[in-house]
Amino acid sequence: MIGGSLTNILVVDDERYICSIIQEALASEKYCIKALSDPAQALEYIEQHPVDLVLTDLIMGEHSGIQVLETTLRHHGNAIVILMTAHPTLETAISVLTRGAYDFLVKPFRLELLKATVKRGLDHQRVLRENLQLKGQVEFLKVVGATGAEVHIKDILMMVARSCKKEMAAAAVGIIETDPASREPISRVHESDDESLSGEVLDDGTIENFTYTKSTQPVIQGEETGKGAEALTRIFISQPLFARRRLHGVINILIRSRFDQLTPGQLDVLSILANSAAASLANHRLYQDLRTSYLEAIRALANAIEARDACTAGHTDRVSAMAELVARHMGWDEHRISDLVMGCSLHDIGKIGVPDSILNKPGKLTDHERKQMEAHPEVGLMIIDGIDLFRPAIPYITAHHESYDGSGYPNGLKGDAIPIEGRLLAVVDTFEAIMSNRPYRKGADLRQAVSELVKYKGIQFDPEIVDIFIDVIRQGKIDFQMLYNRDEDLSQLDAIAVSEKEPA
Numbered sequence: 001m002i003g004g005s006l007t008n009i010l011v012v013d014d015e016r017y018i019c020s021i022i023q024e025a026l027a028s029e030k031y032c033i034k035a036l037s038d039p040a041q042a043l044e045y046i047e048q049h050p051v052d053l054v055l056t057d058l059i060m061g062e063h064s065g066i067q068v069l070e071t072t073l074r075h076h077g078n079a080i081v082i083l084m085t086a087h088p089t090l091e092t093a094i095s096v097l098t099r100g101a102y103d104f105l106v107k108p109f110r111l112e113l114l115k116a117t118v119k120r121g122l123d124h125q126r127v128l129r130e131n132l133q134l135k136g137q138v139e140f141l142k143v144v145g146a147t148g149a150e151v152h153i154k155d156i157l158m159m160v161a162r163s164c165k166k167e168m169a170a171a172a173v174g175i176i177e178t179d180p181a182s183r184e185p186i187s188r189v190h191e192s193d194d195e196s197l198s199g200e201v202l203d204d205g206t207i208e209n210f211t212y213t214k215s216t217q218p219v220i221q222g223e224e225t226g227k228g229a230e231a232l233t234r235i236f237i238s239q240p241l242f243a244r245r246r247l248h249g250v251i252n253i254l255i256r257s258r259f260d261q262l263t264p265g266q267l268d269v270l271s272i273l274a275n276s277a278a279a280s281l282a283n284h285r286l287y288q289d290l291r292t293s294y295l296e297a298i299r300a301l302a303n304a305i306e307a308r309d310a311c312t313a314g315h316t317d318r319v320s321a322m323a324e325l326v327a328r329h330m331g332w333d334e335h336r337i338s339d340l341v342m343g344c345s346l347h348d349i350g351k352i353g354v355p356d357s358i359l360n361k362p363g364k365l366t367d368h369e370r371k372q373m374e375a376h377p378e379v380g381l382m383i384i385d386g387i388d389l390f391r392p393a394i395p396y397i398t399a400h401h402e403s404y405d406g407s408g409y410p411n412g413l414k415g416d417a418i419p420i421e422g423r424l425l426a427v428v429d430t431f432e433a434i435m436s437n438r439p440y441r442k443g444a445d446l447r448q449a450v451s452e453l454v455k456y457k458g459i460q461f462d463p464e465i466v467d468i469f470i471d472v473i474r475q476g477k478i479d480f481q482m483l484y485n486r487d488e489d490l491s492q493l494d495a496i497a498v499s500e501k502e503p504a
C-alpha cells in the first residue's frame with residue numbers, strides 16, 4: 001500500500017497456537033499483523049517486507065530468536081524486537097538486550113503485559129524516529145532560516161534535495177523552480193545516486209500535475225519491477241511547492257525499494273521540507289523583486305547625477321565593468337561579484353548632495369568647495385544607510401577615496417585597514433577618471449593612465465591591486481574600443497615596466 005503508514009508487526013514462534021493467541025490479542029489494535037511459525041520463512045519475510053516490530057520466540061529448533069533479531073535490525077534500522085522465552089536466565093537477558101532487542105517477555109505472560117510492552121516499544125520507536133528526523137532538519141532549517149540575502153537560493157534547494165534524498169531513502173531527487181506567473185521552469189537542482197536518473201526527476205512535464213490545482217498533496221505513483229528476490233517497487237513522488245497559493249516549483253523523488261510502501265513519517269518529512277523550500281523560494285522571489293525595484297530607483301538617481309556632471313557620463317558603467325574583471329581575476333565568487341556591481345553603481349551616489357557649481361567647476365576648488373566634494377562618501381552612506389539590501393555597497397561608497405598611505409578621506413584609513421572593496425575601486429575609479437575625456441581636456445592614453453597608477457603604488461593605491469589591474473589589461477581583458485571608442489596599444493605597458501626598472 002503506497003503512501004500508507006500502518007504499523008507492521010511480525011510474530012515468529014514455532015508453536016502455532018502462540019502465534020494465534022498473540023495475533024488475536026493484538027487484533028483489536030490498528031496493526032497489520034503477520035504471524036509465521038516457520039523461522040526460515042520469517043527470515044525471508046523480514047528481508048523482503050517492511051517491519052516495524054517483531055515478537056519472536058528465542059528457541060525454535062535449529063533456528064534462534066537471535067537470528068531473527070539480527071536480521072531484523074540489519075534490514076530495518078529502528079525496528080523494535082521483543083524476545084519471548086520460557087527459560088529466562090540472566091545471561092540470556094543481557095545477551096539479547098546488548099544485541100539490540102528492546103525487551104523480552106517470559107512465557108507464559110499475561111496478554112495485558114504483551115499489549116503494554118508492544119505499545120511501549122512502538123512509543124519508543126516513534127520518539128526515536130522523530131528525534132532522528134528532527135536532528136536531520138535542524139541544520140537545514142538553520143540555513144533556510146537565514147535571509148535570502150545571505151544564502152544563495154540554489155544552495156538552499158540543493159540542501160532540500162539532499163535532505164529529501166536522505167530522509168526518503170531515495171535514489172534520486174530533483175527540484176524544478178518555476179516562475180509563479182508563467183509556470184515556466186527557472187532553475188533546476190538534483191541529487192542522485194546515478195546520473196542517468198536526473199532526467200526523470202527533472203522532467204518539466206511533472207509541473208503540469210499542478211497547473212490546474214491548488215492541492216498541496218503530492219502525486220504518488222508506484223509500479224512493481226522484477227520478480228522474486230529481484231522484485232522492487234518503484235515509487236515516484238511529485239510534491240508541489242506552493243507558497244501563498246502560488247506554485248513555486250516541484251520536488252520529484254524516485255525511490256526504489258524492496259517494500260511497497262513508504263515508511264511511517266516519510267510523507268511528514270516531505271511535507272516539512274516542501275513547506276520550507278516553498279517558503280524559501282517565495283521569500284527569495286520577493287527579495288529579488290524588492291532588490292530590483294530598489295536598484296532601479298537608485299540607478300535612476302545615479303544616472304541623474306551623471307546627467308548633471310558632463311565629466312562623468314558613462315563613468316559608473318565603465319568602472320563597474322573594469323572592477324568586475326579585476327575581481328574575477330582575483331577569484332571572487334558570483335555573490336561577491338553581484339555585490340561589487342551594485343557597489344560600483346552606487347559608489348558616487350553621495351554626489352547628489354554636491355551643488356552643480358562645484359561638481360562642474362573646471363578649475364581648482366576652494367577649501368570650502370573641496371570639503372563639500374569630499375563629503376560625498378559620507379552623504380552616500382547616509383542615503384543607503386538602513387536599507388539592508390544595499391549593505392554590501394557600503395565599503396565601496398565609504399572607502400573608495402581612502403589612500404593606502406592613510407592620507408585619504410573620509411576616515412584616513414591605512415593599508416589593509418581599508419576594505420578591499422575600497423582599495424579595488426580606488427584603482428579602477430582613478431584609472432577611469434584619467435582615461436575619460438573631459439570638456440576641458442582630452443582623456444589620457446593607456447600609458448599615461450597606467451603610469452599614474454604605478455607612480456602612486458603604495459601611496460594612494462594598494463600595490464598588489466595595481467599589479468593585478470595591469471595584469472588584467474596586459475591580458476587584453478579590457479575592451480578599450482567598447483569602453484572608450486578607441487584602440488589602445490598594449491605594448492605601451494612594456495615601456496612602463498622598463499622605465500620602472502630604470503634608476504631614478
Ligand SMILES: [Fe+2]
Pocket residue numbers: 347348376400401
Ligand atoms: Fe567618488
